[in-house]
Amino acid sequence: MSIPAITPPQRLLMGPGPISADPRVLRAMSAGLVGQFDPAMTTWMTQTMELYREVLRTRNEATLLVDGTSRAGIEAALVSLLEPGDRVLVPIMGRFGHLLVEIAERCGAEVHTIGTDWGTVFTPEQIEEAVGRVRPRLVALVQGDTSTTMNQPLEGLGEICARHDALLYVDVTASLGGNTFAMDEWGVDAATAGLQKCLAGPSGSAPLSLSPRAREVVLSRRHVEAGIADGTPGRGTRIRSNYFDLAMILDYWGEARLNHHTEATSMLYAAHECARLLVEEGMDAAVARHHLHGRAMAAGAQGLGLRLFGDQEHRMNNVLAVHIPEGVDGDAARTALLEDYGIEIGTSFGPLHGKVWRIGTMGYNARKDAVLLTLAALEQVLRAGGVPVTGGGGVGAAQEVYADAAGAATEAAR
Amino acid sequence: MSIPAITPPQRLLMGPGPISADPRVLRAMSAGLVGQFDPAMTTWMTQTMELYREVLRTRNEATLLVDGTSRAGIEAALVSLLEPGDRVLVPIMGRFGHLLVEIAERCGAEVHTIGTDWGTVFTPEQIEEAVGRVRPRLVALVQGDTSTTMNQPLEGLGEICARHDALLYVDVTASLGGNTFAMDEWGVDAATAGLQKCLAGPSGSAPLSLSPRAREVVLSRRHVEAGIADGTPGRGTRIRSNYFDLAMILDYWGEARLNHHTEATSMLYAAHECARLLVEEGMDAAVARHHLHGRAMAAGAQGLGLRLFGDQEHRMNNVLAVHIPEGVDGDAARTALLEDYGIEIGTSFGPLHGKVWRIGTMGYNARKDAVLLTLAALEQVLRAGGVPVTGGGGVGAAQEVYADAAGAATEAAR
Numbered sequence A, B: 001m002s003i004p005a006i007t008p009p010q011r012l013l014m015g016p017g018p019i020s021a022d023p024r025v026l027r028a029m030s031a032g033l034v035g036q037f038d039p040a041m042t043t044w045m046t047q048t049m050e051l052y053r054e055v056l057r058t059r060n061e062a063t064l065l066v067d068g069t070s071r072a073g074i075e076a077a078l079v080s081l082l083e084p085g086d087r088v089l090v091p092i093m094g095r096f097g098h099l100l101v102e103i104a105e106r107c108g109a110e111v112h113t114i115g116t117d118w119g120t121v122f123t124p125e126q127i128e129e130a131v132g133r134v135r136p137r138l139v140a141l142v143q144g145d146t147s148t149t150m151n152q153p154l155e156g157l158g159e160i161c162a163r164h165d166a167l168l169y170v171d172v173t174a175s176l177g178g179n180t181f182a183m184d185e186w187g188v189d190a191a192t193a194g195l196q197k198c199l200a201g202p203s204g205s206a207p208l209s210l211s212p213r214a215r216e217v218v219l220s221r222r223h224v225e226a227g228i229a230d231g232t233p234g235r236g237t238r239i240r241s242n243y244f245d246l247a248m249i250l251d252y253w254g255e256a257r258l259n260h261h262t263e264a265t266s267m268l269y270a271a272h273e274c275a276r277l278l279v280e281e282g283m284d285a286a287v288a289r290h291h292l293h294g295r296a297m298a299a300g301a302q303g304l305g306l307r308l309f310g311d312q313e314h315r316m317n318n319v320l321a322v323h324i325p326e327g328v329d330g331d332a333a334r335t336a337l338l339e340d341y342g343i344e345i346g347t348s349f350g351p352l353h354g355k356v357w358r359i360g361t362m363g364y365n366a367r368k369d370a371v372l373l374t375l376a377a378l379e380q381v382l383r384a385g386g387v388p389v390t391g392g393g394g395v396g397a398a399q400e401v402y403a404d405a406a407g408a409a410t411e412a413a414r
Helices: A023-029 A039-056 A070-081 A095-106 A124-134 A157-163 A212-219 A246-253 A265-281 A283-303 A330-341 A368-384 A393-413 B023-029 B039-056 B070-081 B095-106 B124-134 B157-163 B212-219 B246-253 B265-281 B283-303 B330-341 B368-384 B393-413
Strands: A062-066 A087-092 A110-115 A138-142 A167-171 A190-192 A206-210 A319-323 A356-360 B062-066 B087-092 B110-115 B138-142 B167-171 B190-192 B206-210 B319-323 B356-360
Touching (some): A023 B023, A039 A265, A062 A070, A070 A206, A087 A095, A087 A124, A110 A124, A124 A157, A167 A212, A265 A283, A283 A319, A330 A356, A330 A368, B023 B265, B039 B062, B039 B206, B039 B265, B062 B070, B062 B246, B070 B167, B070 B206, B070 B212, B070 B246, B124 B157, B138 B157, B283 B319, B283 B368, B283 B393, B330 B356, B330 B368
Parallel strands (some): A087 A110, A138 A167, A167 A190, B087 B138, B138 B167, B167 B190
Antiparallel strands (some): A062 A206, A190 A206, A319 A356, B190 B206
């Protein structure tokens, strides 16, 4: 067997994520390793906690990384907060709501759901009605669900949950960095993310934060491993997972520095750099950037005659879905885009499968050249597929958005 | 807040792991990303499966990566194989045996243990006696436990387990690549590893393999996620974790390519390169390299007057423990080694805490210059700590081992 080293083909990843990582993040991962309790390492862990507090807009002490992909973060939050038999309410607006149900069920929770059509979001009233009826210990929902491109408004939900004595968990994997998320202001008790969307990194590390209230719930179930026990007796119902036991992970990231897993050092380097770049840019500026390039892509898609899917008032800045034109083989067109132009856009799941494409403008690829290249190539692929398109219709419409934004900026600077 | 980019200090990591990664592995991680179902990506996934079959010496189809650190691999194997109430036997010879107990208990298993003094291993007879008495569904043990440096012989255990209708799980995290492991020949049903030891990579990806028998057990509990359900009804007791559900992870790595997590692409690049380098070297050659440098380090330590800990007949090739000399503050000496020479050696856990140092020669650092530099610096630190040492005693003894080995090689080549 002779297998060559990996030499990736050139790809511009304009799907719903993962997207092309920022070259600075990739370079960060090639730095040499240090030991897991080296003073340099613990300094970077502490910096990483500070950086993600800024990214999540929180003062939560309990802000750290879970070593796994974004769904590892979700499972760590849910398995550590939920005990078997706990009631959970999941408002489902897309595929990742189903994932929360699935994970909460495996934690042994009694899961209740409410639904809304794909492409729409919930009103606070709908959620409050369900909370009052179900009386859950935890409300779990997704802020931005790439399967539908919707961005669930979260203002007011923390207050509703607090009033009904429920914890509020939000999965911000797809939305964070590209859409406003204000953890403390909105009263969110637990939030988890990933690097592979607007954070411009590779999948494999899951930033997580717990409010003081959520941290208390987790610590009330603290059981130190026998192999390193410090004599403190365990308390509460043991968390069902060792790897995702946030009480132990907090001891590892906190002052105690009790050994748990061996931190995934290179992924920590990546996560540190992702957050550092966002904080350097400023969270508001990052959201504004995603808003601009998302608008340009949407205008460009419409300029190519494509119809947008879903409630545009509540669409995430960083991803849009367009109806696949009548008569076009969606997968064949995506393959042509990939093979001939090196550009990837996304297919879709569930009720939207085969009906829409999903196009992202996020992280490092929330850039003008990425938007214009994608529109230029898509125009060619649509034309080759027999769709009547106006030459330059996509790129032209996007350029107008950029020109207007530049004009407005000049105006504002006067 | 202004936090600079991570620029690691120079470190030679000669502890029990993580160790300094091979620069080729670090470079592999800085390659650009591709989409998770890009034909290039699925090709690399298939290659990664092939490579780890070679590394683990198995023909198991079900050979893949779990996205997390080595204990993520352990938990994925145990939670997918064990149902609540199942009886498990764990022979404990060090800290990581306790970890297996801890994880199996959280899976709801009924855990039975046998023990042996730290620094010794079990005989097959001891294990067979316990298997006959406990009649477990699964026997779980560690091949190489860095906490004691012991390497548990595994020959014959698969046969014992098969005879008693038990599955055999082995954690090879610390041993794989540096000590012989022959999964199929030894009848091992499930094995998991990590990259941060003899595989010369960073922590964060866990190679895992299941025998056909273990795969059947996992598939008998297959439940596809609601969000992507293919109509196949779920069967058996649902696996308690979504993230670690090997039935779903097999669907992701297999022909079905059903979406589960988003593969940690950069860590897959690392895992691919780690295995590729080992296979290129040859597994026997890699073990021989670890044997040589481990012997040189052991001779050098003795040349410095240090006493080795544990049964040397059953020590792993890649790590040794030495008694901290009377009157020396072990942690202060380690700090001096780190701060003045940039070299890290390990402290220890449990009954050995404060009594021994652990010194590794593994992966990229199973190298002559790494061994000699460590011995040269350790000599200085011991002398500064008031220990009477013969100048050049450590380096000289190691050089003799190298000279003998070179002589033997020349002899053999004649």
